[in-house]
Amino acid sequence: MATHSSARPGASKRSGSQLSPEAIIEASLRVAARGGDDAFTVRRLGQELGCDPTAIYRHFRDKDELLLSVADRTLGEALDGVPHGLPWRDRLRTLAAESLRVGMKYPVVSSLMASRTTRRPNEFRIVELILGAVHEAGLSGPDAVVHYRMFGDSVLAYVGQHAALQMFAPTEREGDESAWSREYRLADRQRFPYIAGLVEELAAVTHEEIYAARIEALLDKIERRAAEARAVTDPAGAGAPSAETTAQQR
Amino acid sequence: MATHSSARPGASKRSGSQLSPEAIIEASLRVAARGGDDAFTVRRLGQELGCDPTAIYRHFRDKDELLLSVADRTLGEALDGVPHGLPWRDRLRTLAAESLRVGMKYPVVSSLMASRTTRRPNEFRIVELILGAVHEAGLSGPDAVVHYRMFGDSVLAYVGQHAALQMFAPTEREGDESAWSREYRLADRQRFPYIAGLVEELAAVTHEEIYAARIEALLDKIERRAAEARAVTDPAGAGAPSAETTAQQR
DNA sequence: ACCTGAACACCGTTCAAGT
């Protein structure tokens, strides 16, 4: 099937396909978005690229290296959805929403990334965005860092958790999701009075409500911690909080 | 290697081993606690039990079924670490701490469970515990359920995230963890002023601080939401909050 | 009735061989 070799530098030696880190990353995003069981395997990737699966190892040391590169792309996609000029709370809220949206677009990637760090450009940009937001909120030093991590890690974990759930084969997912309306409905009223008293609510609650509660809890925490910090450094004027602390440093 | 067969009912037909769901679950916990790459594979399990790997399929439909059973055991172990009689906030705090402790004891299990529901007895007990705590805090109905899920899902996700990180081969883990003190230290001061200004703090922050901030954020949210709810139903006496609402219903 | 073990359809990865 493979034919000839034109000597144009950088041109393909194969019919229609050319191999480069870029091309491999883009193929990964395509198959990841398509979903399914083999959504991110080297064999599936070889198929998508029209080349031998192991050719990928010419451009990435191993699959983990590729994953980090692909994941960093998805971080960039989430970032692009966050408009400039929003006040810090809306900025973080939007970042959380975009992270979830993009994460669900590439579930294999985000489920594998939930406990990772890409150490790549777009991650730097996200860290900078969150640090800027918590600074604007009024946090600095170790406080800024702890609360940035609290927020960032939490979003990452939630998105990964949700993506992993979505990836399950329908039968298993259905088992997990319908538990609230099936198994929990059969709970013994004596041993589990609270569950028994809330079966309807347990079955009706949505992921959106849960995510919103979680994000707002974190944003509230940042705001309150900033208020505490201000009360210490500036015991008098705790009235009008953030006009000056809002100034960006570039 | 396998020998003879004594006909005692329930006794082993093999030297030293006997197969039952119970024995398989306990073997799973042992190998999971021991850690390593093959910490939870059917072949490793067969080795631990001194039987053929596929014998497990006599007692569990598939590996997922076994995982849920094993995971439910670990939930029980976490529950056992939560003393009775604690006020709601301490009860949830202790549950979070115990979940992390037990989760790190069986990292393979907790990383696989992060997005799952066991639908088994100990999960019921944990749900009941959390629902009881948020009730004591002053939440009811949909509010109680949303905040229970917020708390429960968040703890599960964090523990899974942390366990997955711990499971990485040393080289990859070191890459991820040292990122803060290596790659981030090299960040361009022009493009990433906040990162550059906080490199020391980024490298110094601990998982314990981050977890504590996260848990306290969730507990604060529950408390404040309960205060809002009280203000609506009982606009007058928002002063002494929880003495009566504390009453358990059994 | 219960366990065995060969076999199947997958993984990620290596490396000698091709061009």
Next chain:
DNA sequence: ACCTGAACACCGTTCAAGT
């Protein structure tokens, strides 16, 4: 210089064969 593809050491799972 770059890609190929057989091969290796793994997975979870099935099923005919043993006892």
